[in-house]
Amino acid sequence: MGSIWEIDFYSRPILDANQKKVWEVLVCESPGDISTQPDSLFRYAQYCSSTQVNSGWLRTALQEAIDKAGEAPIKIRFFRRQMSNMITKACQDVGIPAQPSRRILVLNQWLKQRMEEVYPQEEGYQGGTNPSVRLESPLPQRLPDALEGKQWAFVSLQAADFAEMPEWEIGFGEAFPLELADLSPETRIPGVLIFSPRALPIAGWMSGLELAFLKFDTKQQGRLVLETGATESWILANIKNPQILAEAEGFEKAKQNANGVHFIGVQSDPQTESFAGFWLLQEINIA
Template identity: 85%
Template sequence: MGSIWEIDFYSRPILDDNQKKIWEVLVCESPLDIGTKPDSLFRYAQYCPSTQVNSGWLRTALQEAITQAGKAPIKIRFFRRQMNNMITKACQDVGIPAQPSRRTLVLNQWLEERMKEVYPQEPGYQGGTNPSVRLEKPLPQRLPDALEGQQWVFVTLDAADLAEMPEWEIGFGEAFPLELAKVSPEARIPGILIFSPRALPLAGWMSGLELAFLRFDTSEEARLLLETGVNESWIVANIKKPQVLAEAKGFEEAKQKANGVHFIGIQSDPKAQSFAGFWLLQEVNL
């Protein structure tokens, strides 16, 4: 499998000589495995004058990033929906699919670091709060009947156990190093296991959803939701039984203690020794 990149192209809290905000492109590599060394991930940054903000400038920057990396990624993720057209056009021009996604862990952390350590050192820096990306809450959709699991359960794993993921037999999946998510080896990581006789097709379909995170929602009724892309939401289960309700609350509490880290596993049955799918996820606030 080839590499996946994350990209942000937006204005920064820095003014040029004409009192116009300077823009910047950030490109970084997504970790795909729990054993990835964060320092080994490719990164590229370049400022852009406000007078040159367009898909052509971004395309040239992407070409330069590809040259520096030595190879092109198989897709590029971006979380900023208001930049959809420009980012998508630039990516298409260099022959790489662009994917709206909230799975931009490295990029989110890099932006936070630059807000604290880099931009304040630049001439023309304008302090203040960094505006977050306001996303409308999506209307949850029901999973297609053919793709609903026959059975599912809440489970937990020790963070140290997840270090063995590279040795597991997994059909579809993605992970990241826990140190990147600032999770200690002693942490308990919550998740769900979905069991289905159609485990592999279910895992294959879910792998194309650009998984973001799971969350227990009680805004209307108690239900477990799967967030995907940048604004998609799917109903995994409506929760009514008191015991399962308590487990769902426990899942959400454990997720918060693990800095938002959790997982989804898909197996053919509870006795299976392999996973049709396994994804390590993290809920983050953009």
């Protein structure tokens, strides 16, 4: 399987000689695996004049990134919906599918690092925020009947347990090195396991969704919601049982204590040791 890239193309808090915002493209590689060394991931950055902002310039920059990397990725993730048309067109022009996604953990950290350490050193830097356009998100969707699990459970593992993840039997899935989240080996990482005789079809469907994170939404009558893509969300369960509600609240608290890190697994039954699907996730505040 080839690599996956993450991309951002947007204005930065820097003004050029004509007092126009400087734009920048950032491209980085998604880790994909628990054992990936973050320092080994490919990165590419290039500033762009506001007068050159178009899909043609971005296509040229992407081709340069591909040339430097030595190979093209199998897809490119992006999170800014207002840049969707331009990014999608540029990616199509270099023959790579673009996917709206909030699974941009490396890119998000890189953006924050550049906001703190790089842009303030540039001539023309303008302090303060550089807000993105906020767009309304649709309401959570109900899961298709064929994809609902027969049962599910809240569980947890220690961060140290994930060192063995490369040895687990997993059909579909994705992970990232826990050092990106700065967790101690003793940190409890919460998760949800879904059990179903149709485990493989469910895991296959989930693998195409660009999984972002799970959340327990108390504002919506105790819903367990799976966030996917750039804005989509799915209702995994409506929780009313007091005991399960307490477990859901514990899941959210443990997730916060683990810097947003959690997981979702799909298995055929509670006795099996293999996973039809397993994803390590992190809820992040996107820059």
